[in-house]
Amino acid sequence: MSNTQKNTKRKLFGTDGIRGKANTYPMTPEMALRIGKSAALTLKNGKKYPKILIGKDTRLSGYILETALTSGICSMGSDVLLVGPMPTPAIAHLTKSLCADAAIVISASHNPAEDNGIKFFSSKGIKLPDEVELEMEKHIFSTDICAEHISGNSIGKATRIDDAPGRYIEFAKSSVNNINLSGLKVVLDCANGAAYKVAPMIFRELGAELVVLNNTPDGLNINDNCGSTHLDVTKAAVLGHNADIGISLDGDADRVLIVDEQGKEFDGDHVMALCALSLKEKGMLTKNTIVGTVMSNFGLEKFCKKNDMVLVRTDVGDRYVIDEMLKNGYNFGGEQSGHIIFSDFNTTGDGIITALQILKILKEKKKKLSQFTDLFEKTPQILLNVKVKQKPPLGSISQVKKVMAESETKIKGKGRILVRYSGTENICRVMVESIDNALLDKISKELENTIKKNLA
Numbered sequence: 419m420s421n422t423q424k425n426t427k428r429k430l431f432g433t434d435g436i437r438g439k440a441n442t443y444p445m446t447p448e449m450a451l452r453i454g455k456s457a458a459l460t461l462k463n464g465k466k467y468p469k470i471l472i473g474k475d476t477r478l479s480g481y482i483l484e485t486a487l488t489s490g491i492c493s494m495g496s497d498v499l500l501v502g503p504m505p506t507p508a509i510a511h512l513t514k515s516l517c518a519d520a521a522i523v524i525s526a527s528h529n530p531a532e533d534n535g536i537k538f539f540s541s542k543g544i545k546l547p548d549e550v551e552l553e554m555e556k557h558i559f560s561t562d563i564c565a566e567h568i569s570g571n572s573i574g575k576a577t578r579i580d581d582a583p584g585r586y587i588e589f590a591k592s593s594v595n596n597i598n599l600s601g602l603k604v605v606l607d608c609a610n611g612a613a614y615k616v617a618p619m620i621f622r623e624l625g626a627e628l629v630v631l632n633n634t635p636d637g638l639n640i641n642d643n644c645g646s647t648h649l650d651v652t653k654a655a656v657l658g659h660n661a662d663i664g665i666s667l668d669g670d671a672d673r674v675l676i677v678d679e680q681g682k683e684f685d686g687d688h689v690m691a692l693c694a695l696s697l698k699e700k701g702m703l704t705k706n707t708i709v710g711t712v713m714s715n716f717g718l719e720k721f722c723k724k725n726d727m728v729l730v731r732t733d734v735g736d737r738y739v740i741d742e743m744l745k746n747g748y749n750f751g752g753e754q755s756g757h758i759i760f761s762d763f764n765t766t767g768d769g770i771i772t773a774l775q776i777l778k779i780l781k782e783k784k785k786k787l788s789q790f791t792d793l794f795e796k797t798p799q800i801l802l803n804v805k806v807k808q809k810p811p812l813g814s815i816s817q818v819k820k821v822m823a824e825s826e827t828k829i830k831g832k833g834r835i836l837v838r839y840s841g842t843e844n845i846c847r848v849m850v851e852s853i854d855n856a857l858l859d860k861i862s863k864e865l866e867n868t869i870k871k872n873l874a
Contacts, residue, residue, distance in 0.1 A: 433841025435537025454490020478637030609645025709751030
């Protein structure tokens with residue numbers, strides 16, 4: 419199955435906000451100023467002058483964008499609430515907690531420090547729908563964001579919210595009813611990112627014995643050989659410290675990957691299987707349904723059927739998972755990459771809350787995490803990231819289209835393929851899944867080589 423991006427008509431927004439190299443278009447202070455003005459015009463929430471919350475991760479370039487966005491918003495007569503470096507899910511929660519009309523997160527998630535991004539939440543802490551982002555783009559590239567009419571006491575002001583970390587810490591602990599985690603030794607990799615301060619406090623306050631890694635950000639070391647994109651660091655620490663579990667967050671802490679006490683990885687599919695089964699046993703899994711994506715392993719689908727659950731698939735991107743959950747009243751979903759959404763607690767993927775739910779299961783069942791390793795058998799899968807210079811529609815490249823069609827024919831009834839562009843990077847992602855290992859290897863290499871030849 420192939421999947422071209424939904425956002426081909428957009429100038430700025432991808433699947434997760436606006437991203438680019440810091441201080442290079444579109445991540446320049448000049449553009450951020452226009453984005454701030456556009457946000458004040460678009461995200462009114464029924465008010466003349468909305469109140470907009472701004473948070474960020476630990477990238478050095480965050481100062482540039484935070485200041486420019488604040489200037490743009492205030493120049494339109496709206497007020498800004500500044501919370502500083504905080505996890506993306508914390509900002510989603512604080513938007514509601516502080517009764518803000520919208521929120522902006524300055525982060526490029528798991529990307530390296532030289533990148534940055536700007537993404538938005540509505541007043542309900544939910545990522546904006548496509549049509550609202552398109553409306554923002556119209557304002558950004560138009561002349562109607564001129565602010566000469568704002569003057570005197572109509573100009574907005576910025577206020578720093580000093581108790582923001584404490585609000586999120588208490589909220590996260592309440593998601594597990596302040597369970598006592600004493601007796602569990604936990605390795606926590608903060609990726610030198612947005613959770614560097616609040617995450618260790620949460621786990622320590624709940625009584626866990628903690629080994630903290632990468633919690634000394636310097637503006638340039640976020641995701642640098644650490645965090646969920648470099649899981650070997652957590653694996654080595656778990657084995658070296660004889661820990662019960664390893665928790666590895668990404669730069670903005672909206673996703674998490676887990677390592678058991680034997681150093682084996684639990685990806686998002688494994689986490690969803692374990693958490694969904696626990697919720698179902700308690701009668702708390704709405705409609706006995708998990709919302710996953712087209713990237714979720716077929717083994718998860720078979721696991722759901724075996725346990726009288728349903729796996730509903732969406733396009734890739736946690737925003738599409740959340741949209742499906744909201745539309746049909748589901749309360750649990752996520753992605754293989756580690757974005758896990760417990761909508762009973764938060765409105766977006768939350769790495770810390772997900773890790774807490776796993777720890778709660780271990781305490782309740784009095785088991786080691788490795789005892790859940792074989793919940794389901796994964797269908798063999800190859801995931802490839804092919805760097806590309808541009809991202810034209812895949813169907814418009816004749817040779818790529820031809821090889822994709824041939825691959826679909828070869829694998830029919832034996833597996834599936836997914837070829838799509840990343841929404842945030844110049845990468846074409848290739849996923850091939852099959853019970854036939856020889857076919858799996860052959861098709862993945864053919865697709866990789868064809869994409870390299872035509873797009874790289």
